[in-house]
Amino acid sequence: MAFEGLSERLQAVLGKLRGKGKVTEADVKAAMREVRLALLEADVNFKVVKEFIDRVRERAVGQEVLKSLTPGQQVIKVVNEELTRLMGGEQSKLTFSPSPPTVIMMVGLQGAGKTTTAGKLALHLKKQNRRPMLVAGDVYRPAAIRQLEVLGQQIDVPVFSLGDKESPVRIAEEGVKRAREEGCDTVLIDTAGRLHVDDAMMEELASIKESVNPREILLVVDAMTGQDAVNVAEQFHNRLGLTGVVLTKLDGDTRGGAALSVRAVTGCPIKFVGTGEKMNALEPFHPDRMASRILGM
Amino acid sequence: FRRSKIDEEMYEELEEILIGADVGVTTTMELTDRLRREVKERKIKDPQELKPLLSEILSDLLRGDEGDLKMNLAREGLSVLLFVGVNGVGKTTTIGKLAHKLKEEGKKPLLAAGDTFRAGAIEQLEIWGKRVGADVIKHQAGADPAAVIYDGIQAARSRRADVLLCDTAGRLQNKVNLMEELKKVHRVIRREVPDAPHEVLLVLDATTGQNAIQQAKTFREAVGVSGIILTKLDGTAKGGIVVAIRRELGIPIKWVGLGEKVEDLQPFDPDQFVHALFADSIREEEMRAE
Numbered sequence: 001m002a003f004e005g006l007s008e009r010l011q012a013v014l015g016k017l018r019g020k021g022k023v024t025e026a027d028v029k030a031a032m033r034e035v036r037l038a039l040l041e042a043d044v045n046f047k048v049v050k051e052f053i054d055r056v057r058e059r060a061v062g063q064e065v066l067k068s069l070t071p072g073q074q075v076i077k078v079v080n081e082e083l084t085r086l087m088g089g090e091q092s093k094l095t096f097s098p099s100p101p102t103v104i105m106m107v108g109l110q111g112a113g114k115t116t117t118a119g120k121l122a123l124h125l126k127k128q129n130r131r132p133m134l135v136a137g138d139v140y141r142p143a144a145i146r147q148l149e150v151l152g153q154q155i156d157v158p159v160f161s162l163g164d165k166e167s168p169v170r171i172a173e174e175g176v177k178r179a180r181e182e183g184c185d186t187v188l189i190d191t192a193g194r195l196h197v198d199d200a201m202m203e204e205l206a207s208i209k210e211s212v213n214p215r216e217i218l219l220v221v222d223a224m225t226g227q228d229a230v231n232v233a234e235q236f237h238n239r240l241g242l243t244g245v246v247l248t249k250l251d252g253d254t255r256g257g258a259a260l261s262v263r264a265v266t267g268c269p270i271k272f273v274g275t276g277e278k279m280n281a282l283e284p285f286h287p288d289r290m291a292s293r294i295l296g297m
Numbered sequence: 298f299r300r301s302k303i304d305e306e307m308y309e310e311l312e313e314i315l316i317g318a319d320v321g322v323t324t325t326m327e328l329t330d331r332l333r334r335e336v337k338e339r340k341i342k343d344p345q346e347l348k349p350l351l352s353e354i355l356s357d358l359l360r361g362d363e364g365d366l367k368m369n370l371a372r373e374g375l376s377v378l379l380f381v382g383v384n385g386v387g388k389t390t391t392i393g394k395l396a397h398k399l400k401e402e403g404k405k406p407l408l409a410a411g412d413t414f415r416a417g418a419i420e421q422l423e424i425w426g427k428r429v430g431a432d433v434i435k436h437q438a439g440a441d442p443a444a445v446i447y448d449g450i451q452a453a454r455s456r457r458a459d460v461l462l463c464d465t466a467g468r469l470q471n472k473v474n475l476m477e478e479l480k481k482v483h484r485v486i487r488r489e490v491p492d493a494p495h496e497v498l499l500v501l502d503a504t505t506g507q508n509a510i511q512q513a514k515t516f517r518e519a520v521g522v523s524g525i526i527l528t529k530l531d532g533t534a535k536g537g538i539v540v541a542i543r544r545e546l547g548i549p550i551k552w553v554g555l556g557e558k559v560e561d562l563q564p565f566d567p568d569q570f571v572h573a574l575f576a577d578s579i580r581e582e583e584m585r586a587e
């Protein structure tokens with residue numbers, strides 16, 4: 001069952017309620033304070049936390065809960081339901097264009113893990129008998145092209161590059177053209193890291209989108225990100241219309257509350273998580289496990 | 298509209314600013330408790346004085362003692378700086394920027410490509426070396442990082458470099474093997490140069506949340522972090538977690554990164570940092586007042 005681990009923790013927090021035949025509003029409030037703390041300590045954005053707690057509290061002190069025979073149990077159910085809703089419920093997969101090649105664009109802040117994830121995704125697709133091509137669209141970061149080329153070699157996937165003197169828009173266009181010529185059915189475009197508030201650089205991404213019409217635009221987010229994750233996700237989403245999120249560096253010991261924040265402000269599903277530096281360290285995203293992790297199991 | 302007296306809502310607003318800046322719940326509560334005490338003791342009534350008072354408390358905490366924020370370099374002979382941190386925070390870039398600063402001061406920096414693991418890491422450092430006019434000591438990809446650093450030290454001596462800046466691969470602090478590898482690098486430096494490393498600089502990304510505390514704790518335990526470099530402050534993230542780190546672990550912040558170019562590195566300025574924490578809320582207030 002989804003949220004099993006989560007339920008356990010909540011049972012502990014709400015255990016005091018369960019023993020009682022009657023649950024008061026004050027009981028619920030005290031329990032919610034602990035849930036709030038757990039979420040904040042996991043880096044869930046404070047506004048997201050506030051809305052979440054308000055919703056849960058409102059429902060939990062409602063008639064059907066307090067008057068029920070198992071009020072503690074009912075409160076847990078409400079928290080579970082609301083977290084599931086916030087987390088996006090079902091697992092969400094990549095989609096492909098009916099007319100290949102499918103173009104996938106990686107975007108995000110500096111150092112989030114775009115280049116590495118592009119390589120991982122290429123390997124993942126290759127294992128599904130697809131023919132991916134990597135496109136080196138970062139002409140700014142020192143040795144970014146070299147990095148992608150080394151990764152391409154490791155996983156035996158072709159890397160298209162025009163060096164660092166051409167515009168990323170042109171590189172993307174030419175890359176897609178080359179993929180078509182060579183019978184590659186999926187094109188993964190690596191882009192340079194950039195700040196969401198850097199207008200010129202955000203405009204560049206919009207231009208790439210315009211010219212190659214990607215099927216997927218994936219925001220790569222470092223799982224250690226704090227409160228600012230909402231700003232970042234919101235602005236990338238507003239500007240580009242994201243189709244999904246990849247959460248990286250989940251092999252660390254962060255609780256990863258940014259996942260909740262990003263999901264909450266964009267409504268975009270988290271499609272994959274990165275769990276290491278090696279090319280095979282990519283996993284489909286499981287909302288239930290993530291929710292448990294955030295609340296600290 | 299302006300408040301006429303200090304009320305609970307004002308404290309809550311300040312708490313939200315701090316939590317929203319990644320200061321963390323525990324440190325935030327401590328700070329606002331302290332603020333309440335000061336308000337009482339100093340008999341402060343004017344709501345306008347609340348933010349400046351909190352700023353003062355924060356600045357004092359971050360400034361620490363005289364000389365805390367200075368870089369420690371050998372008075373004579375070779376200085377060795379070791380850069381550590383989790384993946385993608387800005388270690389390699391910061392080395393490039395700092396080498397540039399050192400050159401401007403008339404010193405001779407040398408770079409050691411101690412990240413032999415990440416694809417393109419050596420080439421990245423080489424490009425930075427060219428950019429700022431500093432030599433790079435390297436081995437092949439996959440080589441032992443401690444051996445690279447050892448060679449770096451010998452080269453620094455024979456070439457009469459003033460400062461050796463040692464790059465290392467990004468590593469998450471919970472990876473025991475990788476932390477052991479880092480300890481080995483640290484041991485080599487300690488063995489080869491008296492008083493070295495002169496600084497072990499933990500590079501932190503300002504967008505990082507509460508996990509940064511764990512990073513600081515674990516890296517400190519492994520190799521004794523002497524200072525923090527806070528990167529990517531040119532975005533909207535405030536980097537408030539360094540407040541919690543300073544309070545809990547006492548580690549000073551020495552430099553801040555403000556972009557991707559050579560000149561985008563500045564000495565840490567507590568007043569400026571604290572001012573930026575409140576800048577958004579002050580702007581909002583002004584807009585409301587208009």
Ligand SMILES: Nc1nc2c(ncn2[C@@H]2O[C@H](COP(=O)(O)OP(=O)(O)OP(=O)(O)O)[C@@H](O)[C@H]2O)c(=O)[nH]1
Nearest residue numbers: 110111112113114115116193249274275276384385
């Ligand atoms: N431990 C771990 N490290 C990761 C993961 N994904 C990426 N990394 C590391 O994070 C660092 C940054 O990754 P990159 O792929 O270069 O990030 P990027 O977003 O392309 O960076 P820029 O191009 O500079 O913006 C590298 O050291 C990667 O090896 C992950 O899931 N786990």
Ligand SMILES: Nc1nc2c(ncn2[C@@H]2O[C@H](COP(=O)(O)OP(=O)(O)OP(=O)(O)O)[C@@H](O)[C@H]2O)c(=O)[nH]1
Nearest residue numbers: 110111384385386387388389390467529554555556
């Ligand atoms: N906006 C901004 N970007 C920065 C800053 N410092 C570094 N970066 C960028 O962040 C990304 C990662 O920087 P690196 O220097 O490769 O980070 P690293 O810690 O060496 O990464 P690994 O070696 O992969 O662990 C690059 O795209 C840099 O250009 C900064 O202060 N501001």
Ligand SMILES: [K+]
Nearest residue numbers: 111112222502
């Ligand atoms: K990061």
Ligand SMILES: [Mg+2]
Nearest residue numbers: 114115138144
């Ligand atoms: Mg990249």
Ligand SMILES: [Mg+2]
Nearest residue numbers: 388389412418
């Ligand atoms: Mg590096």
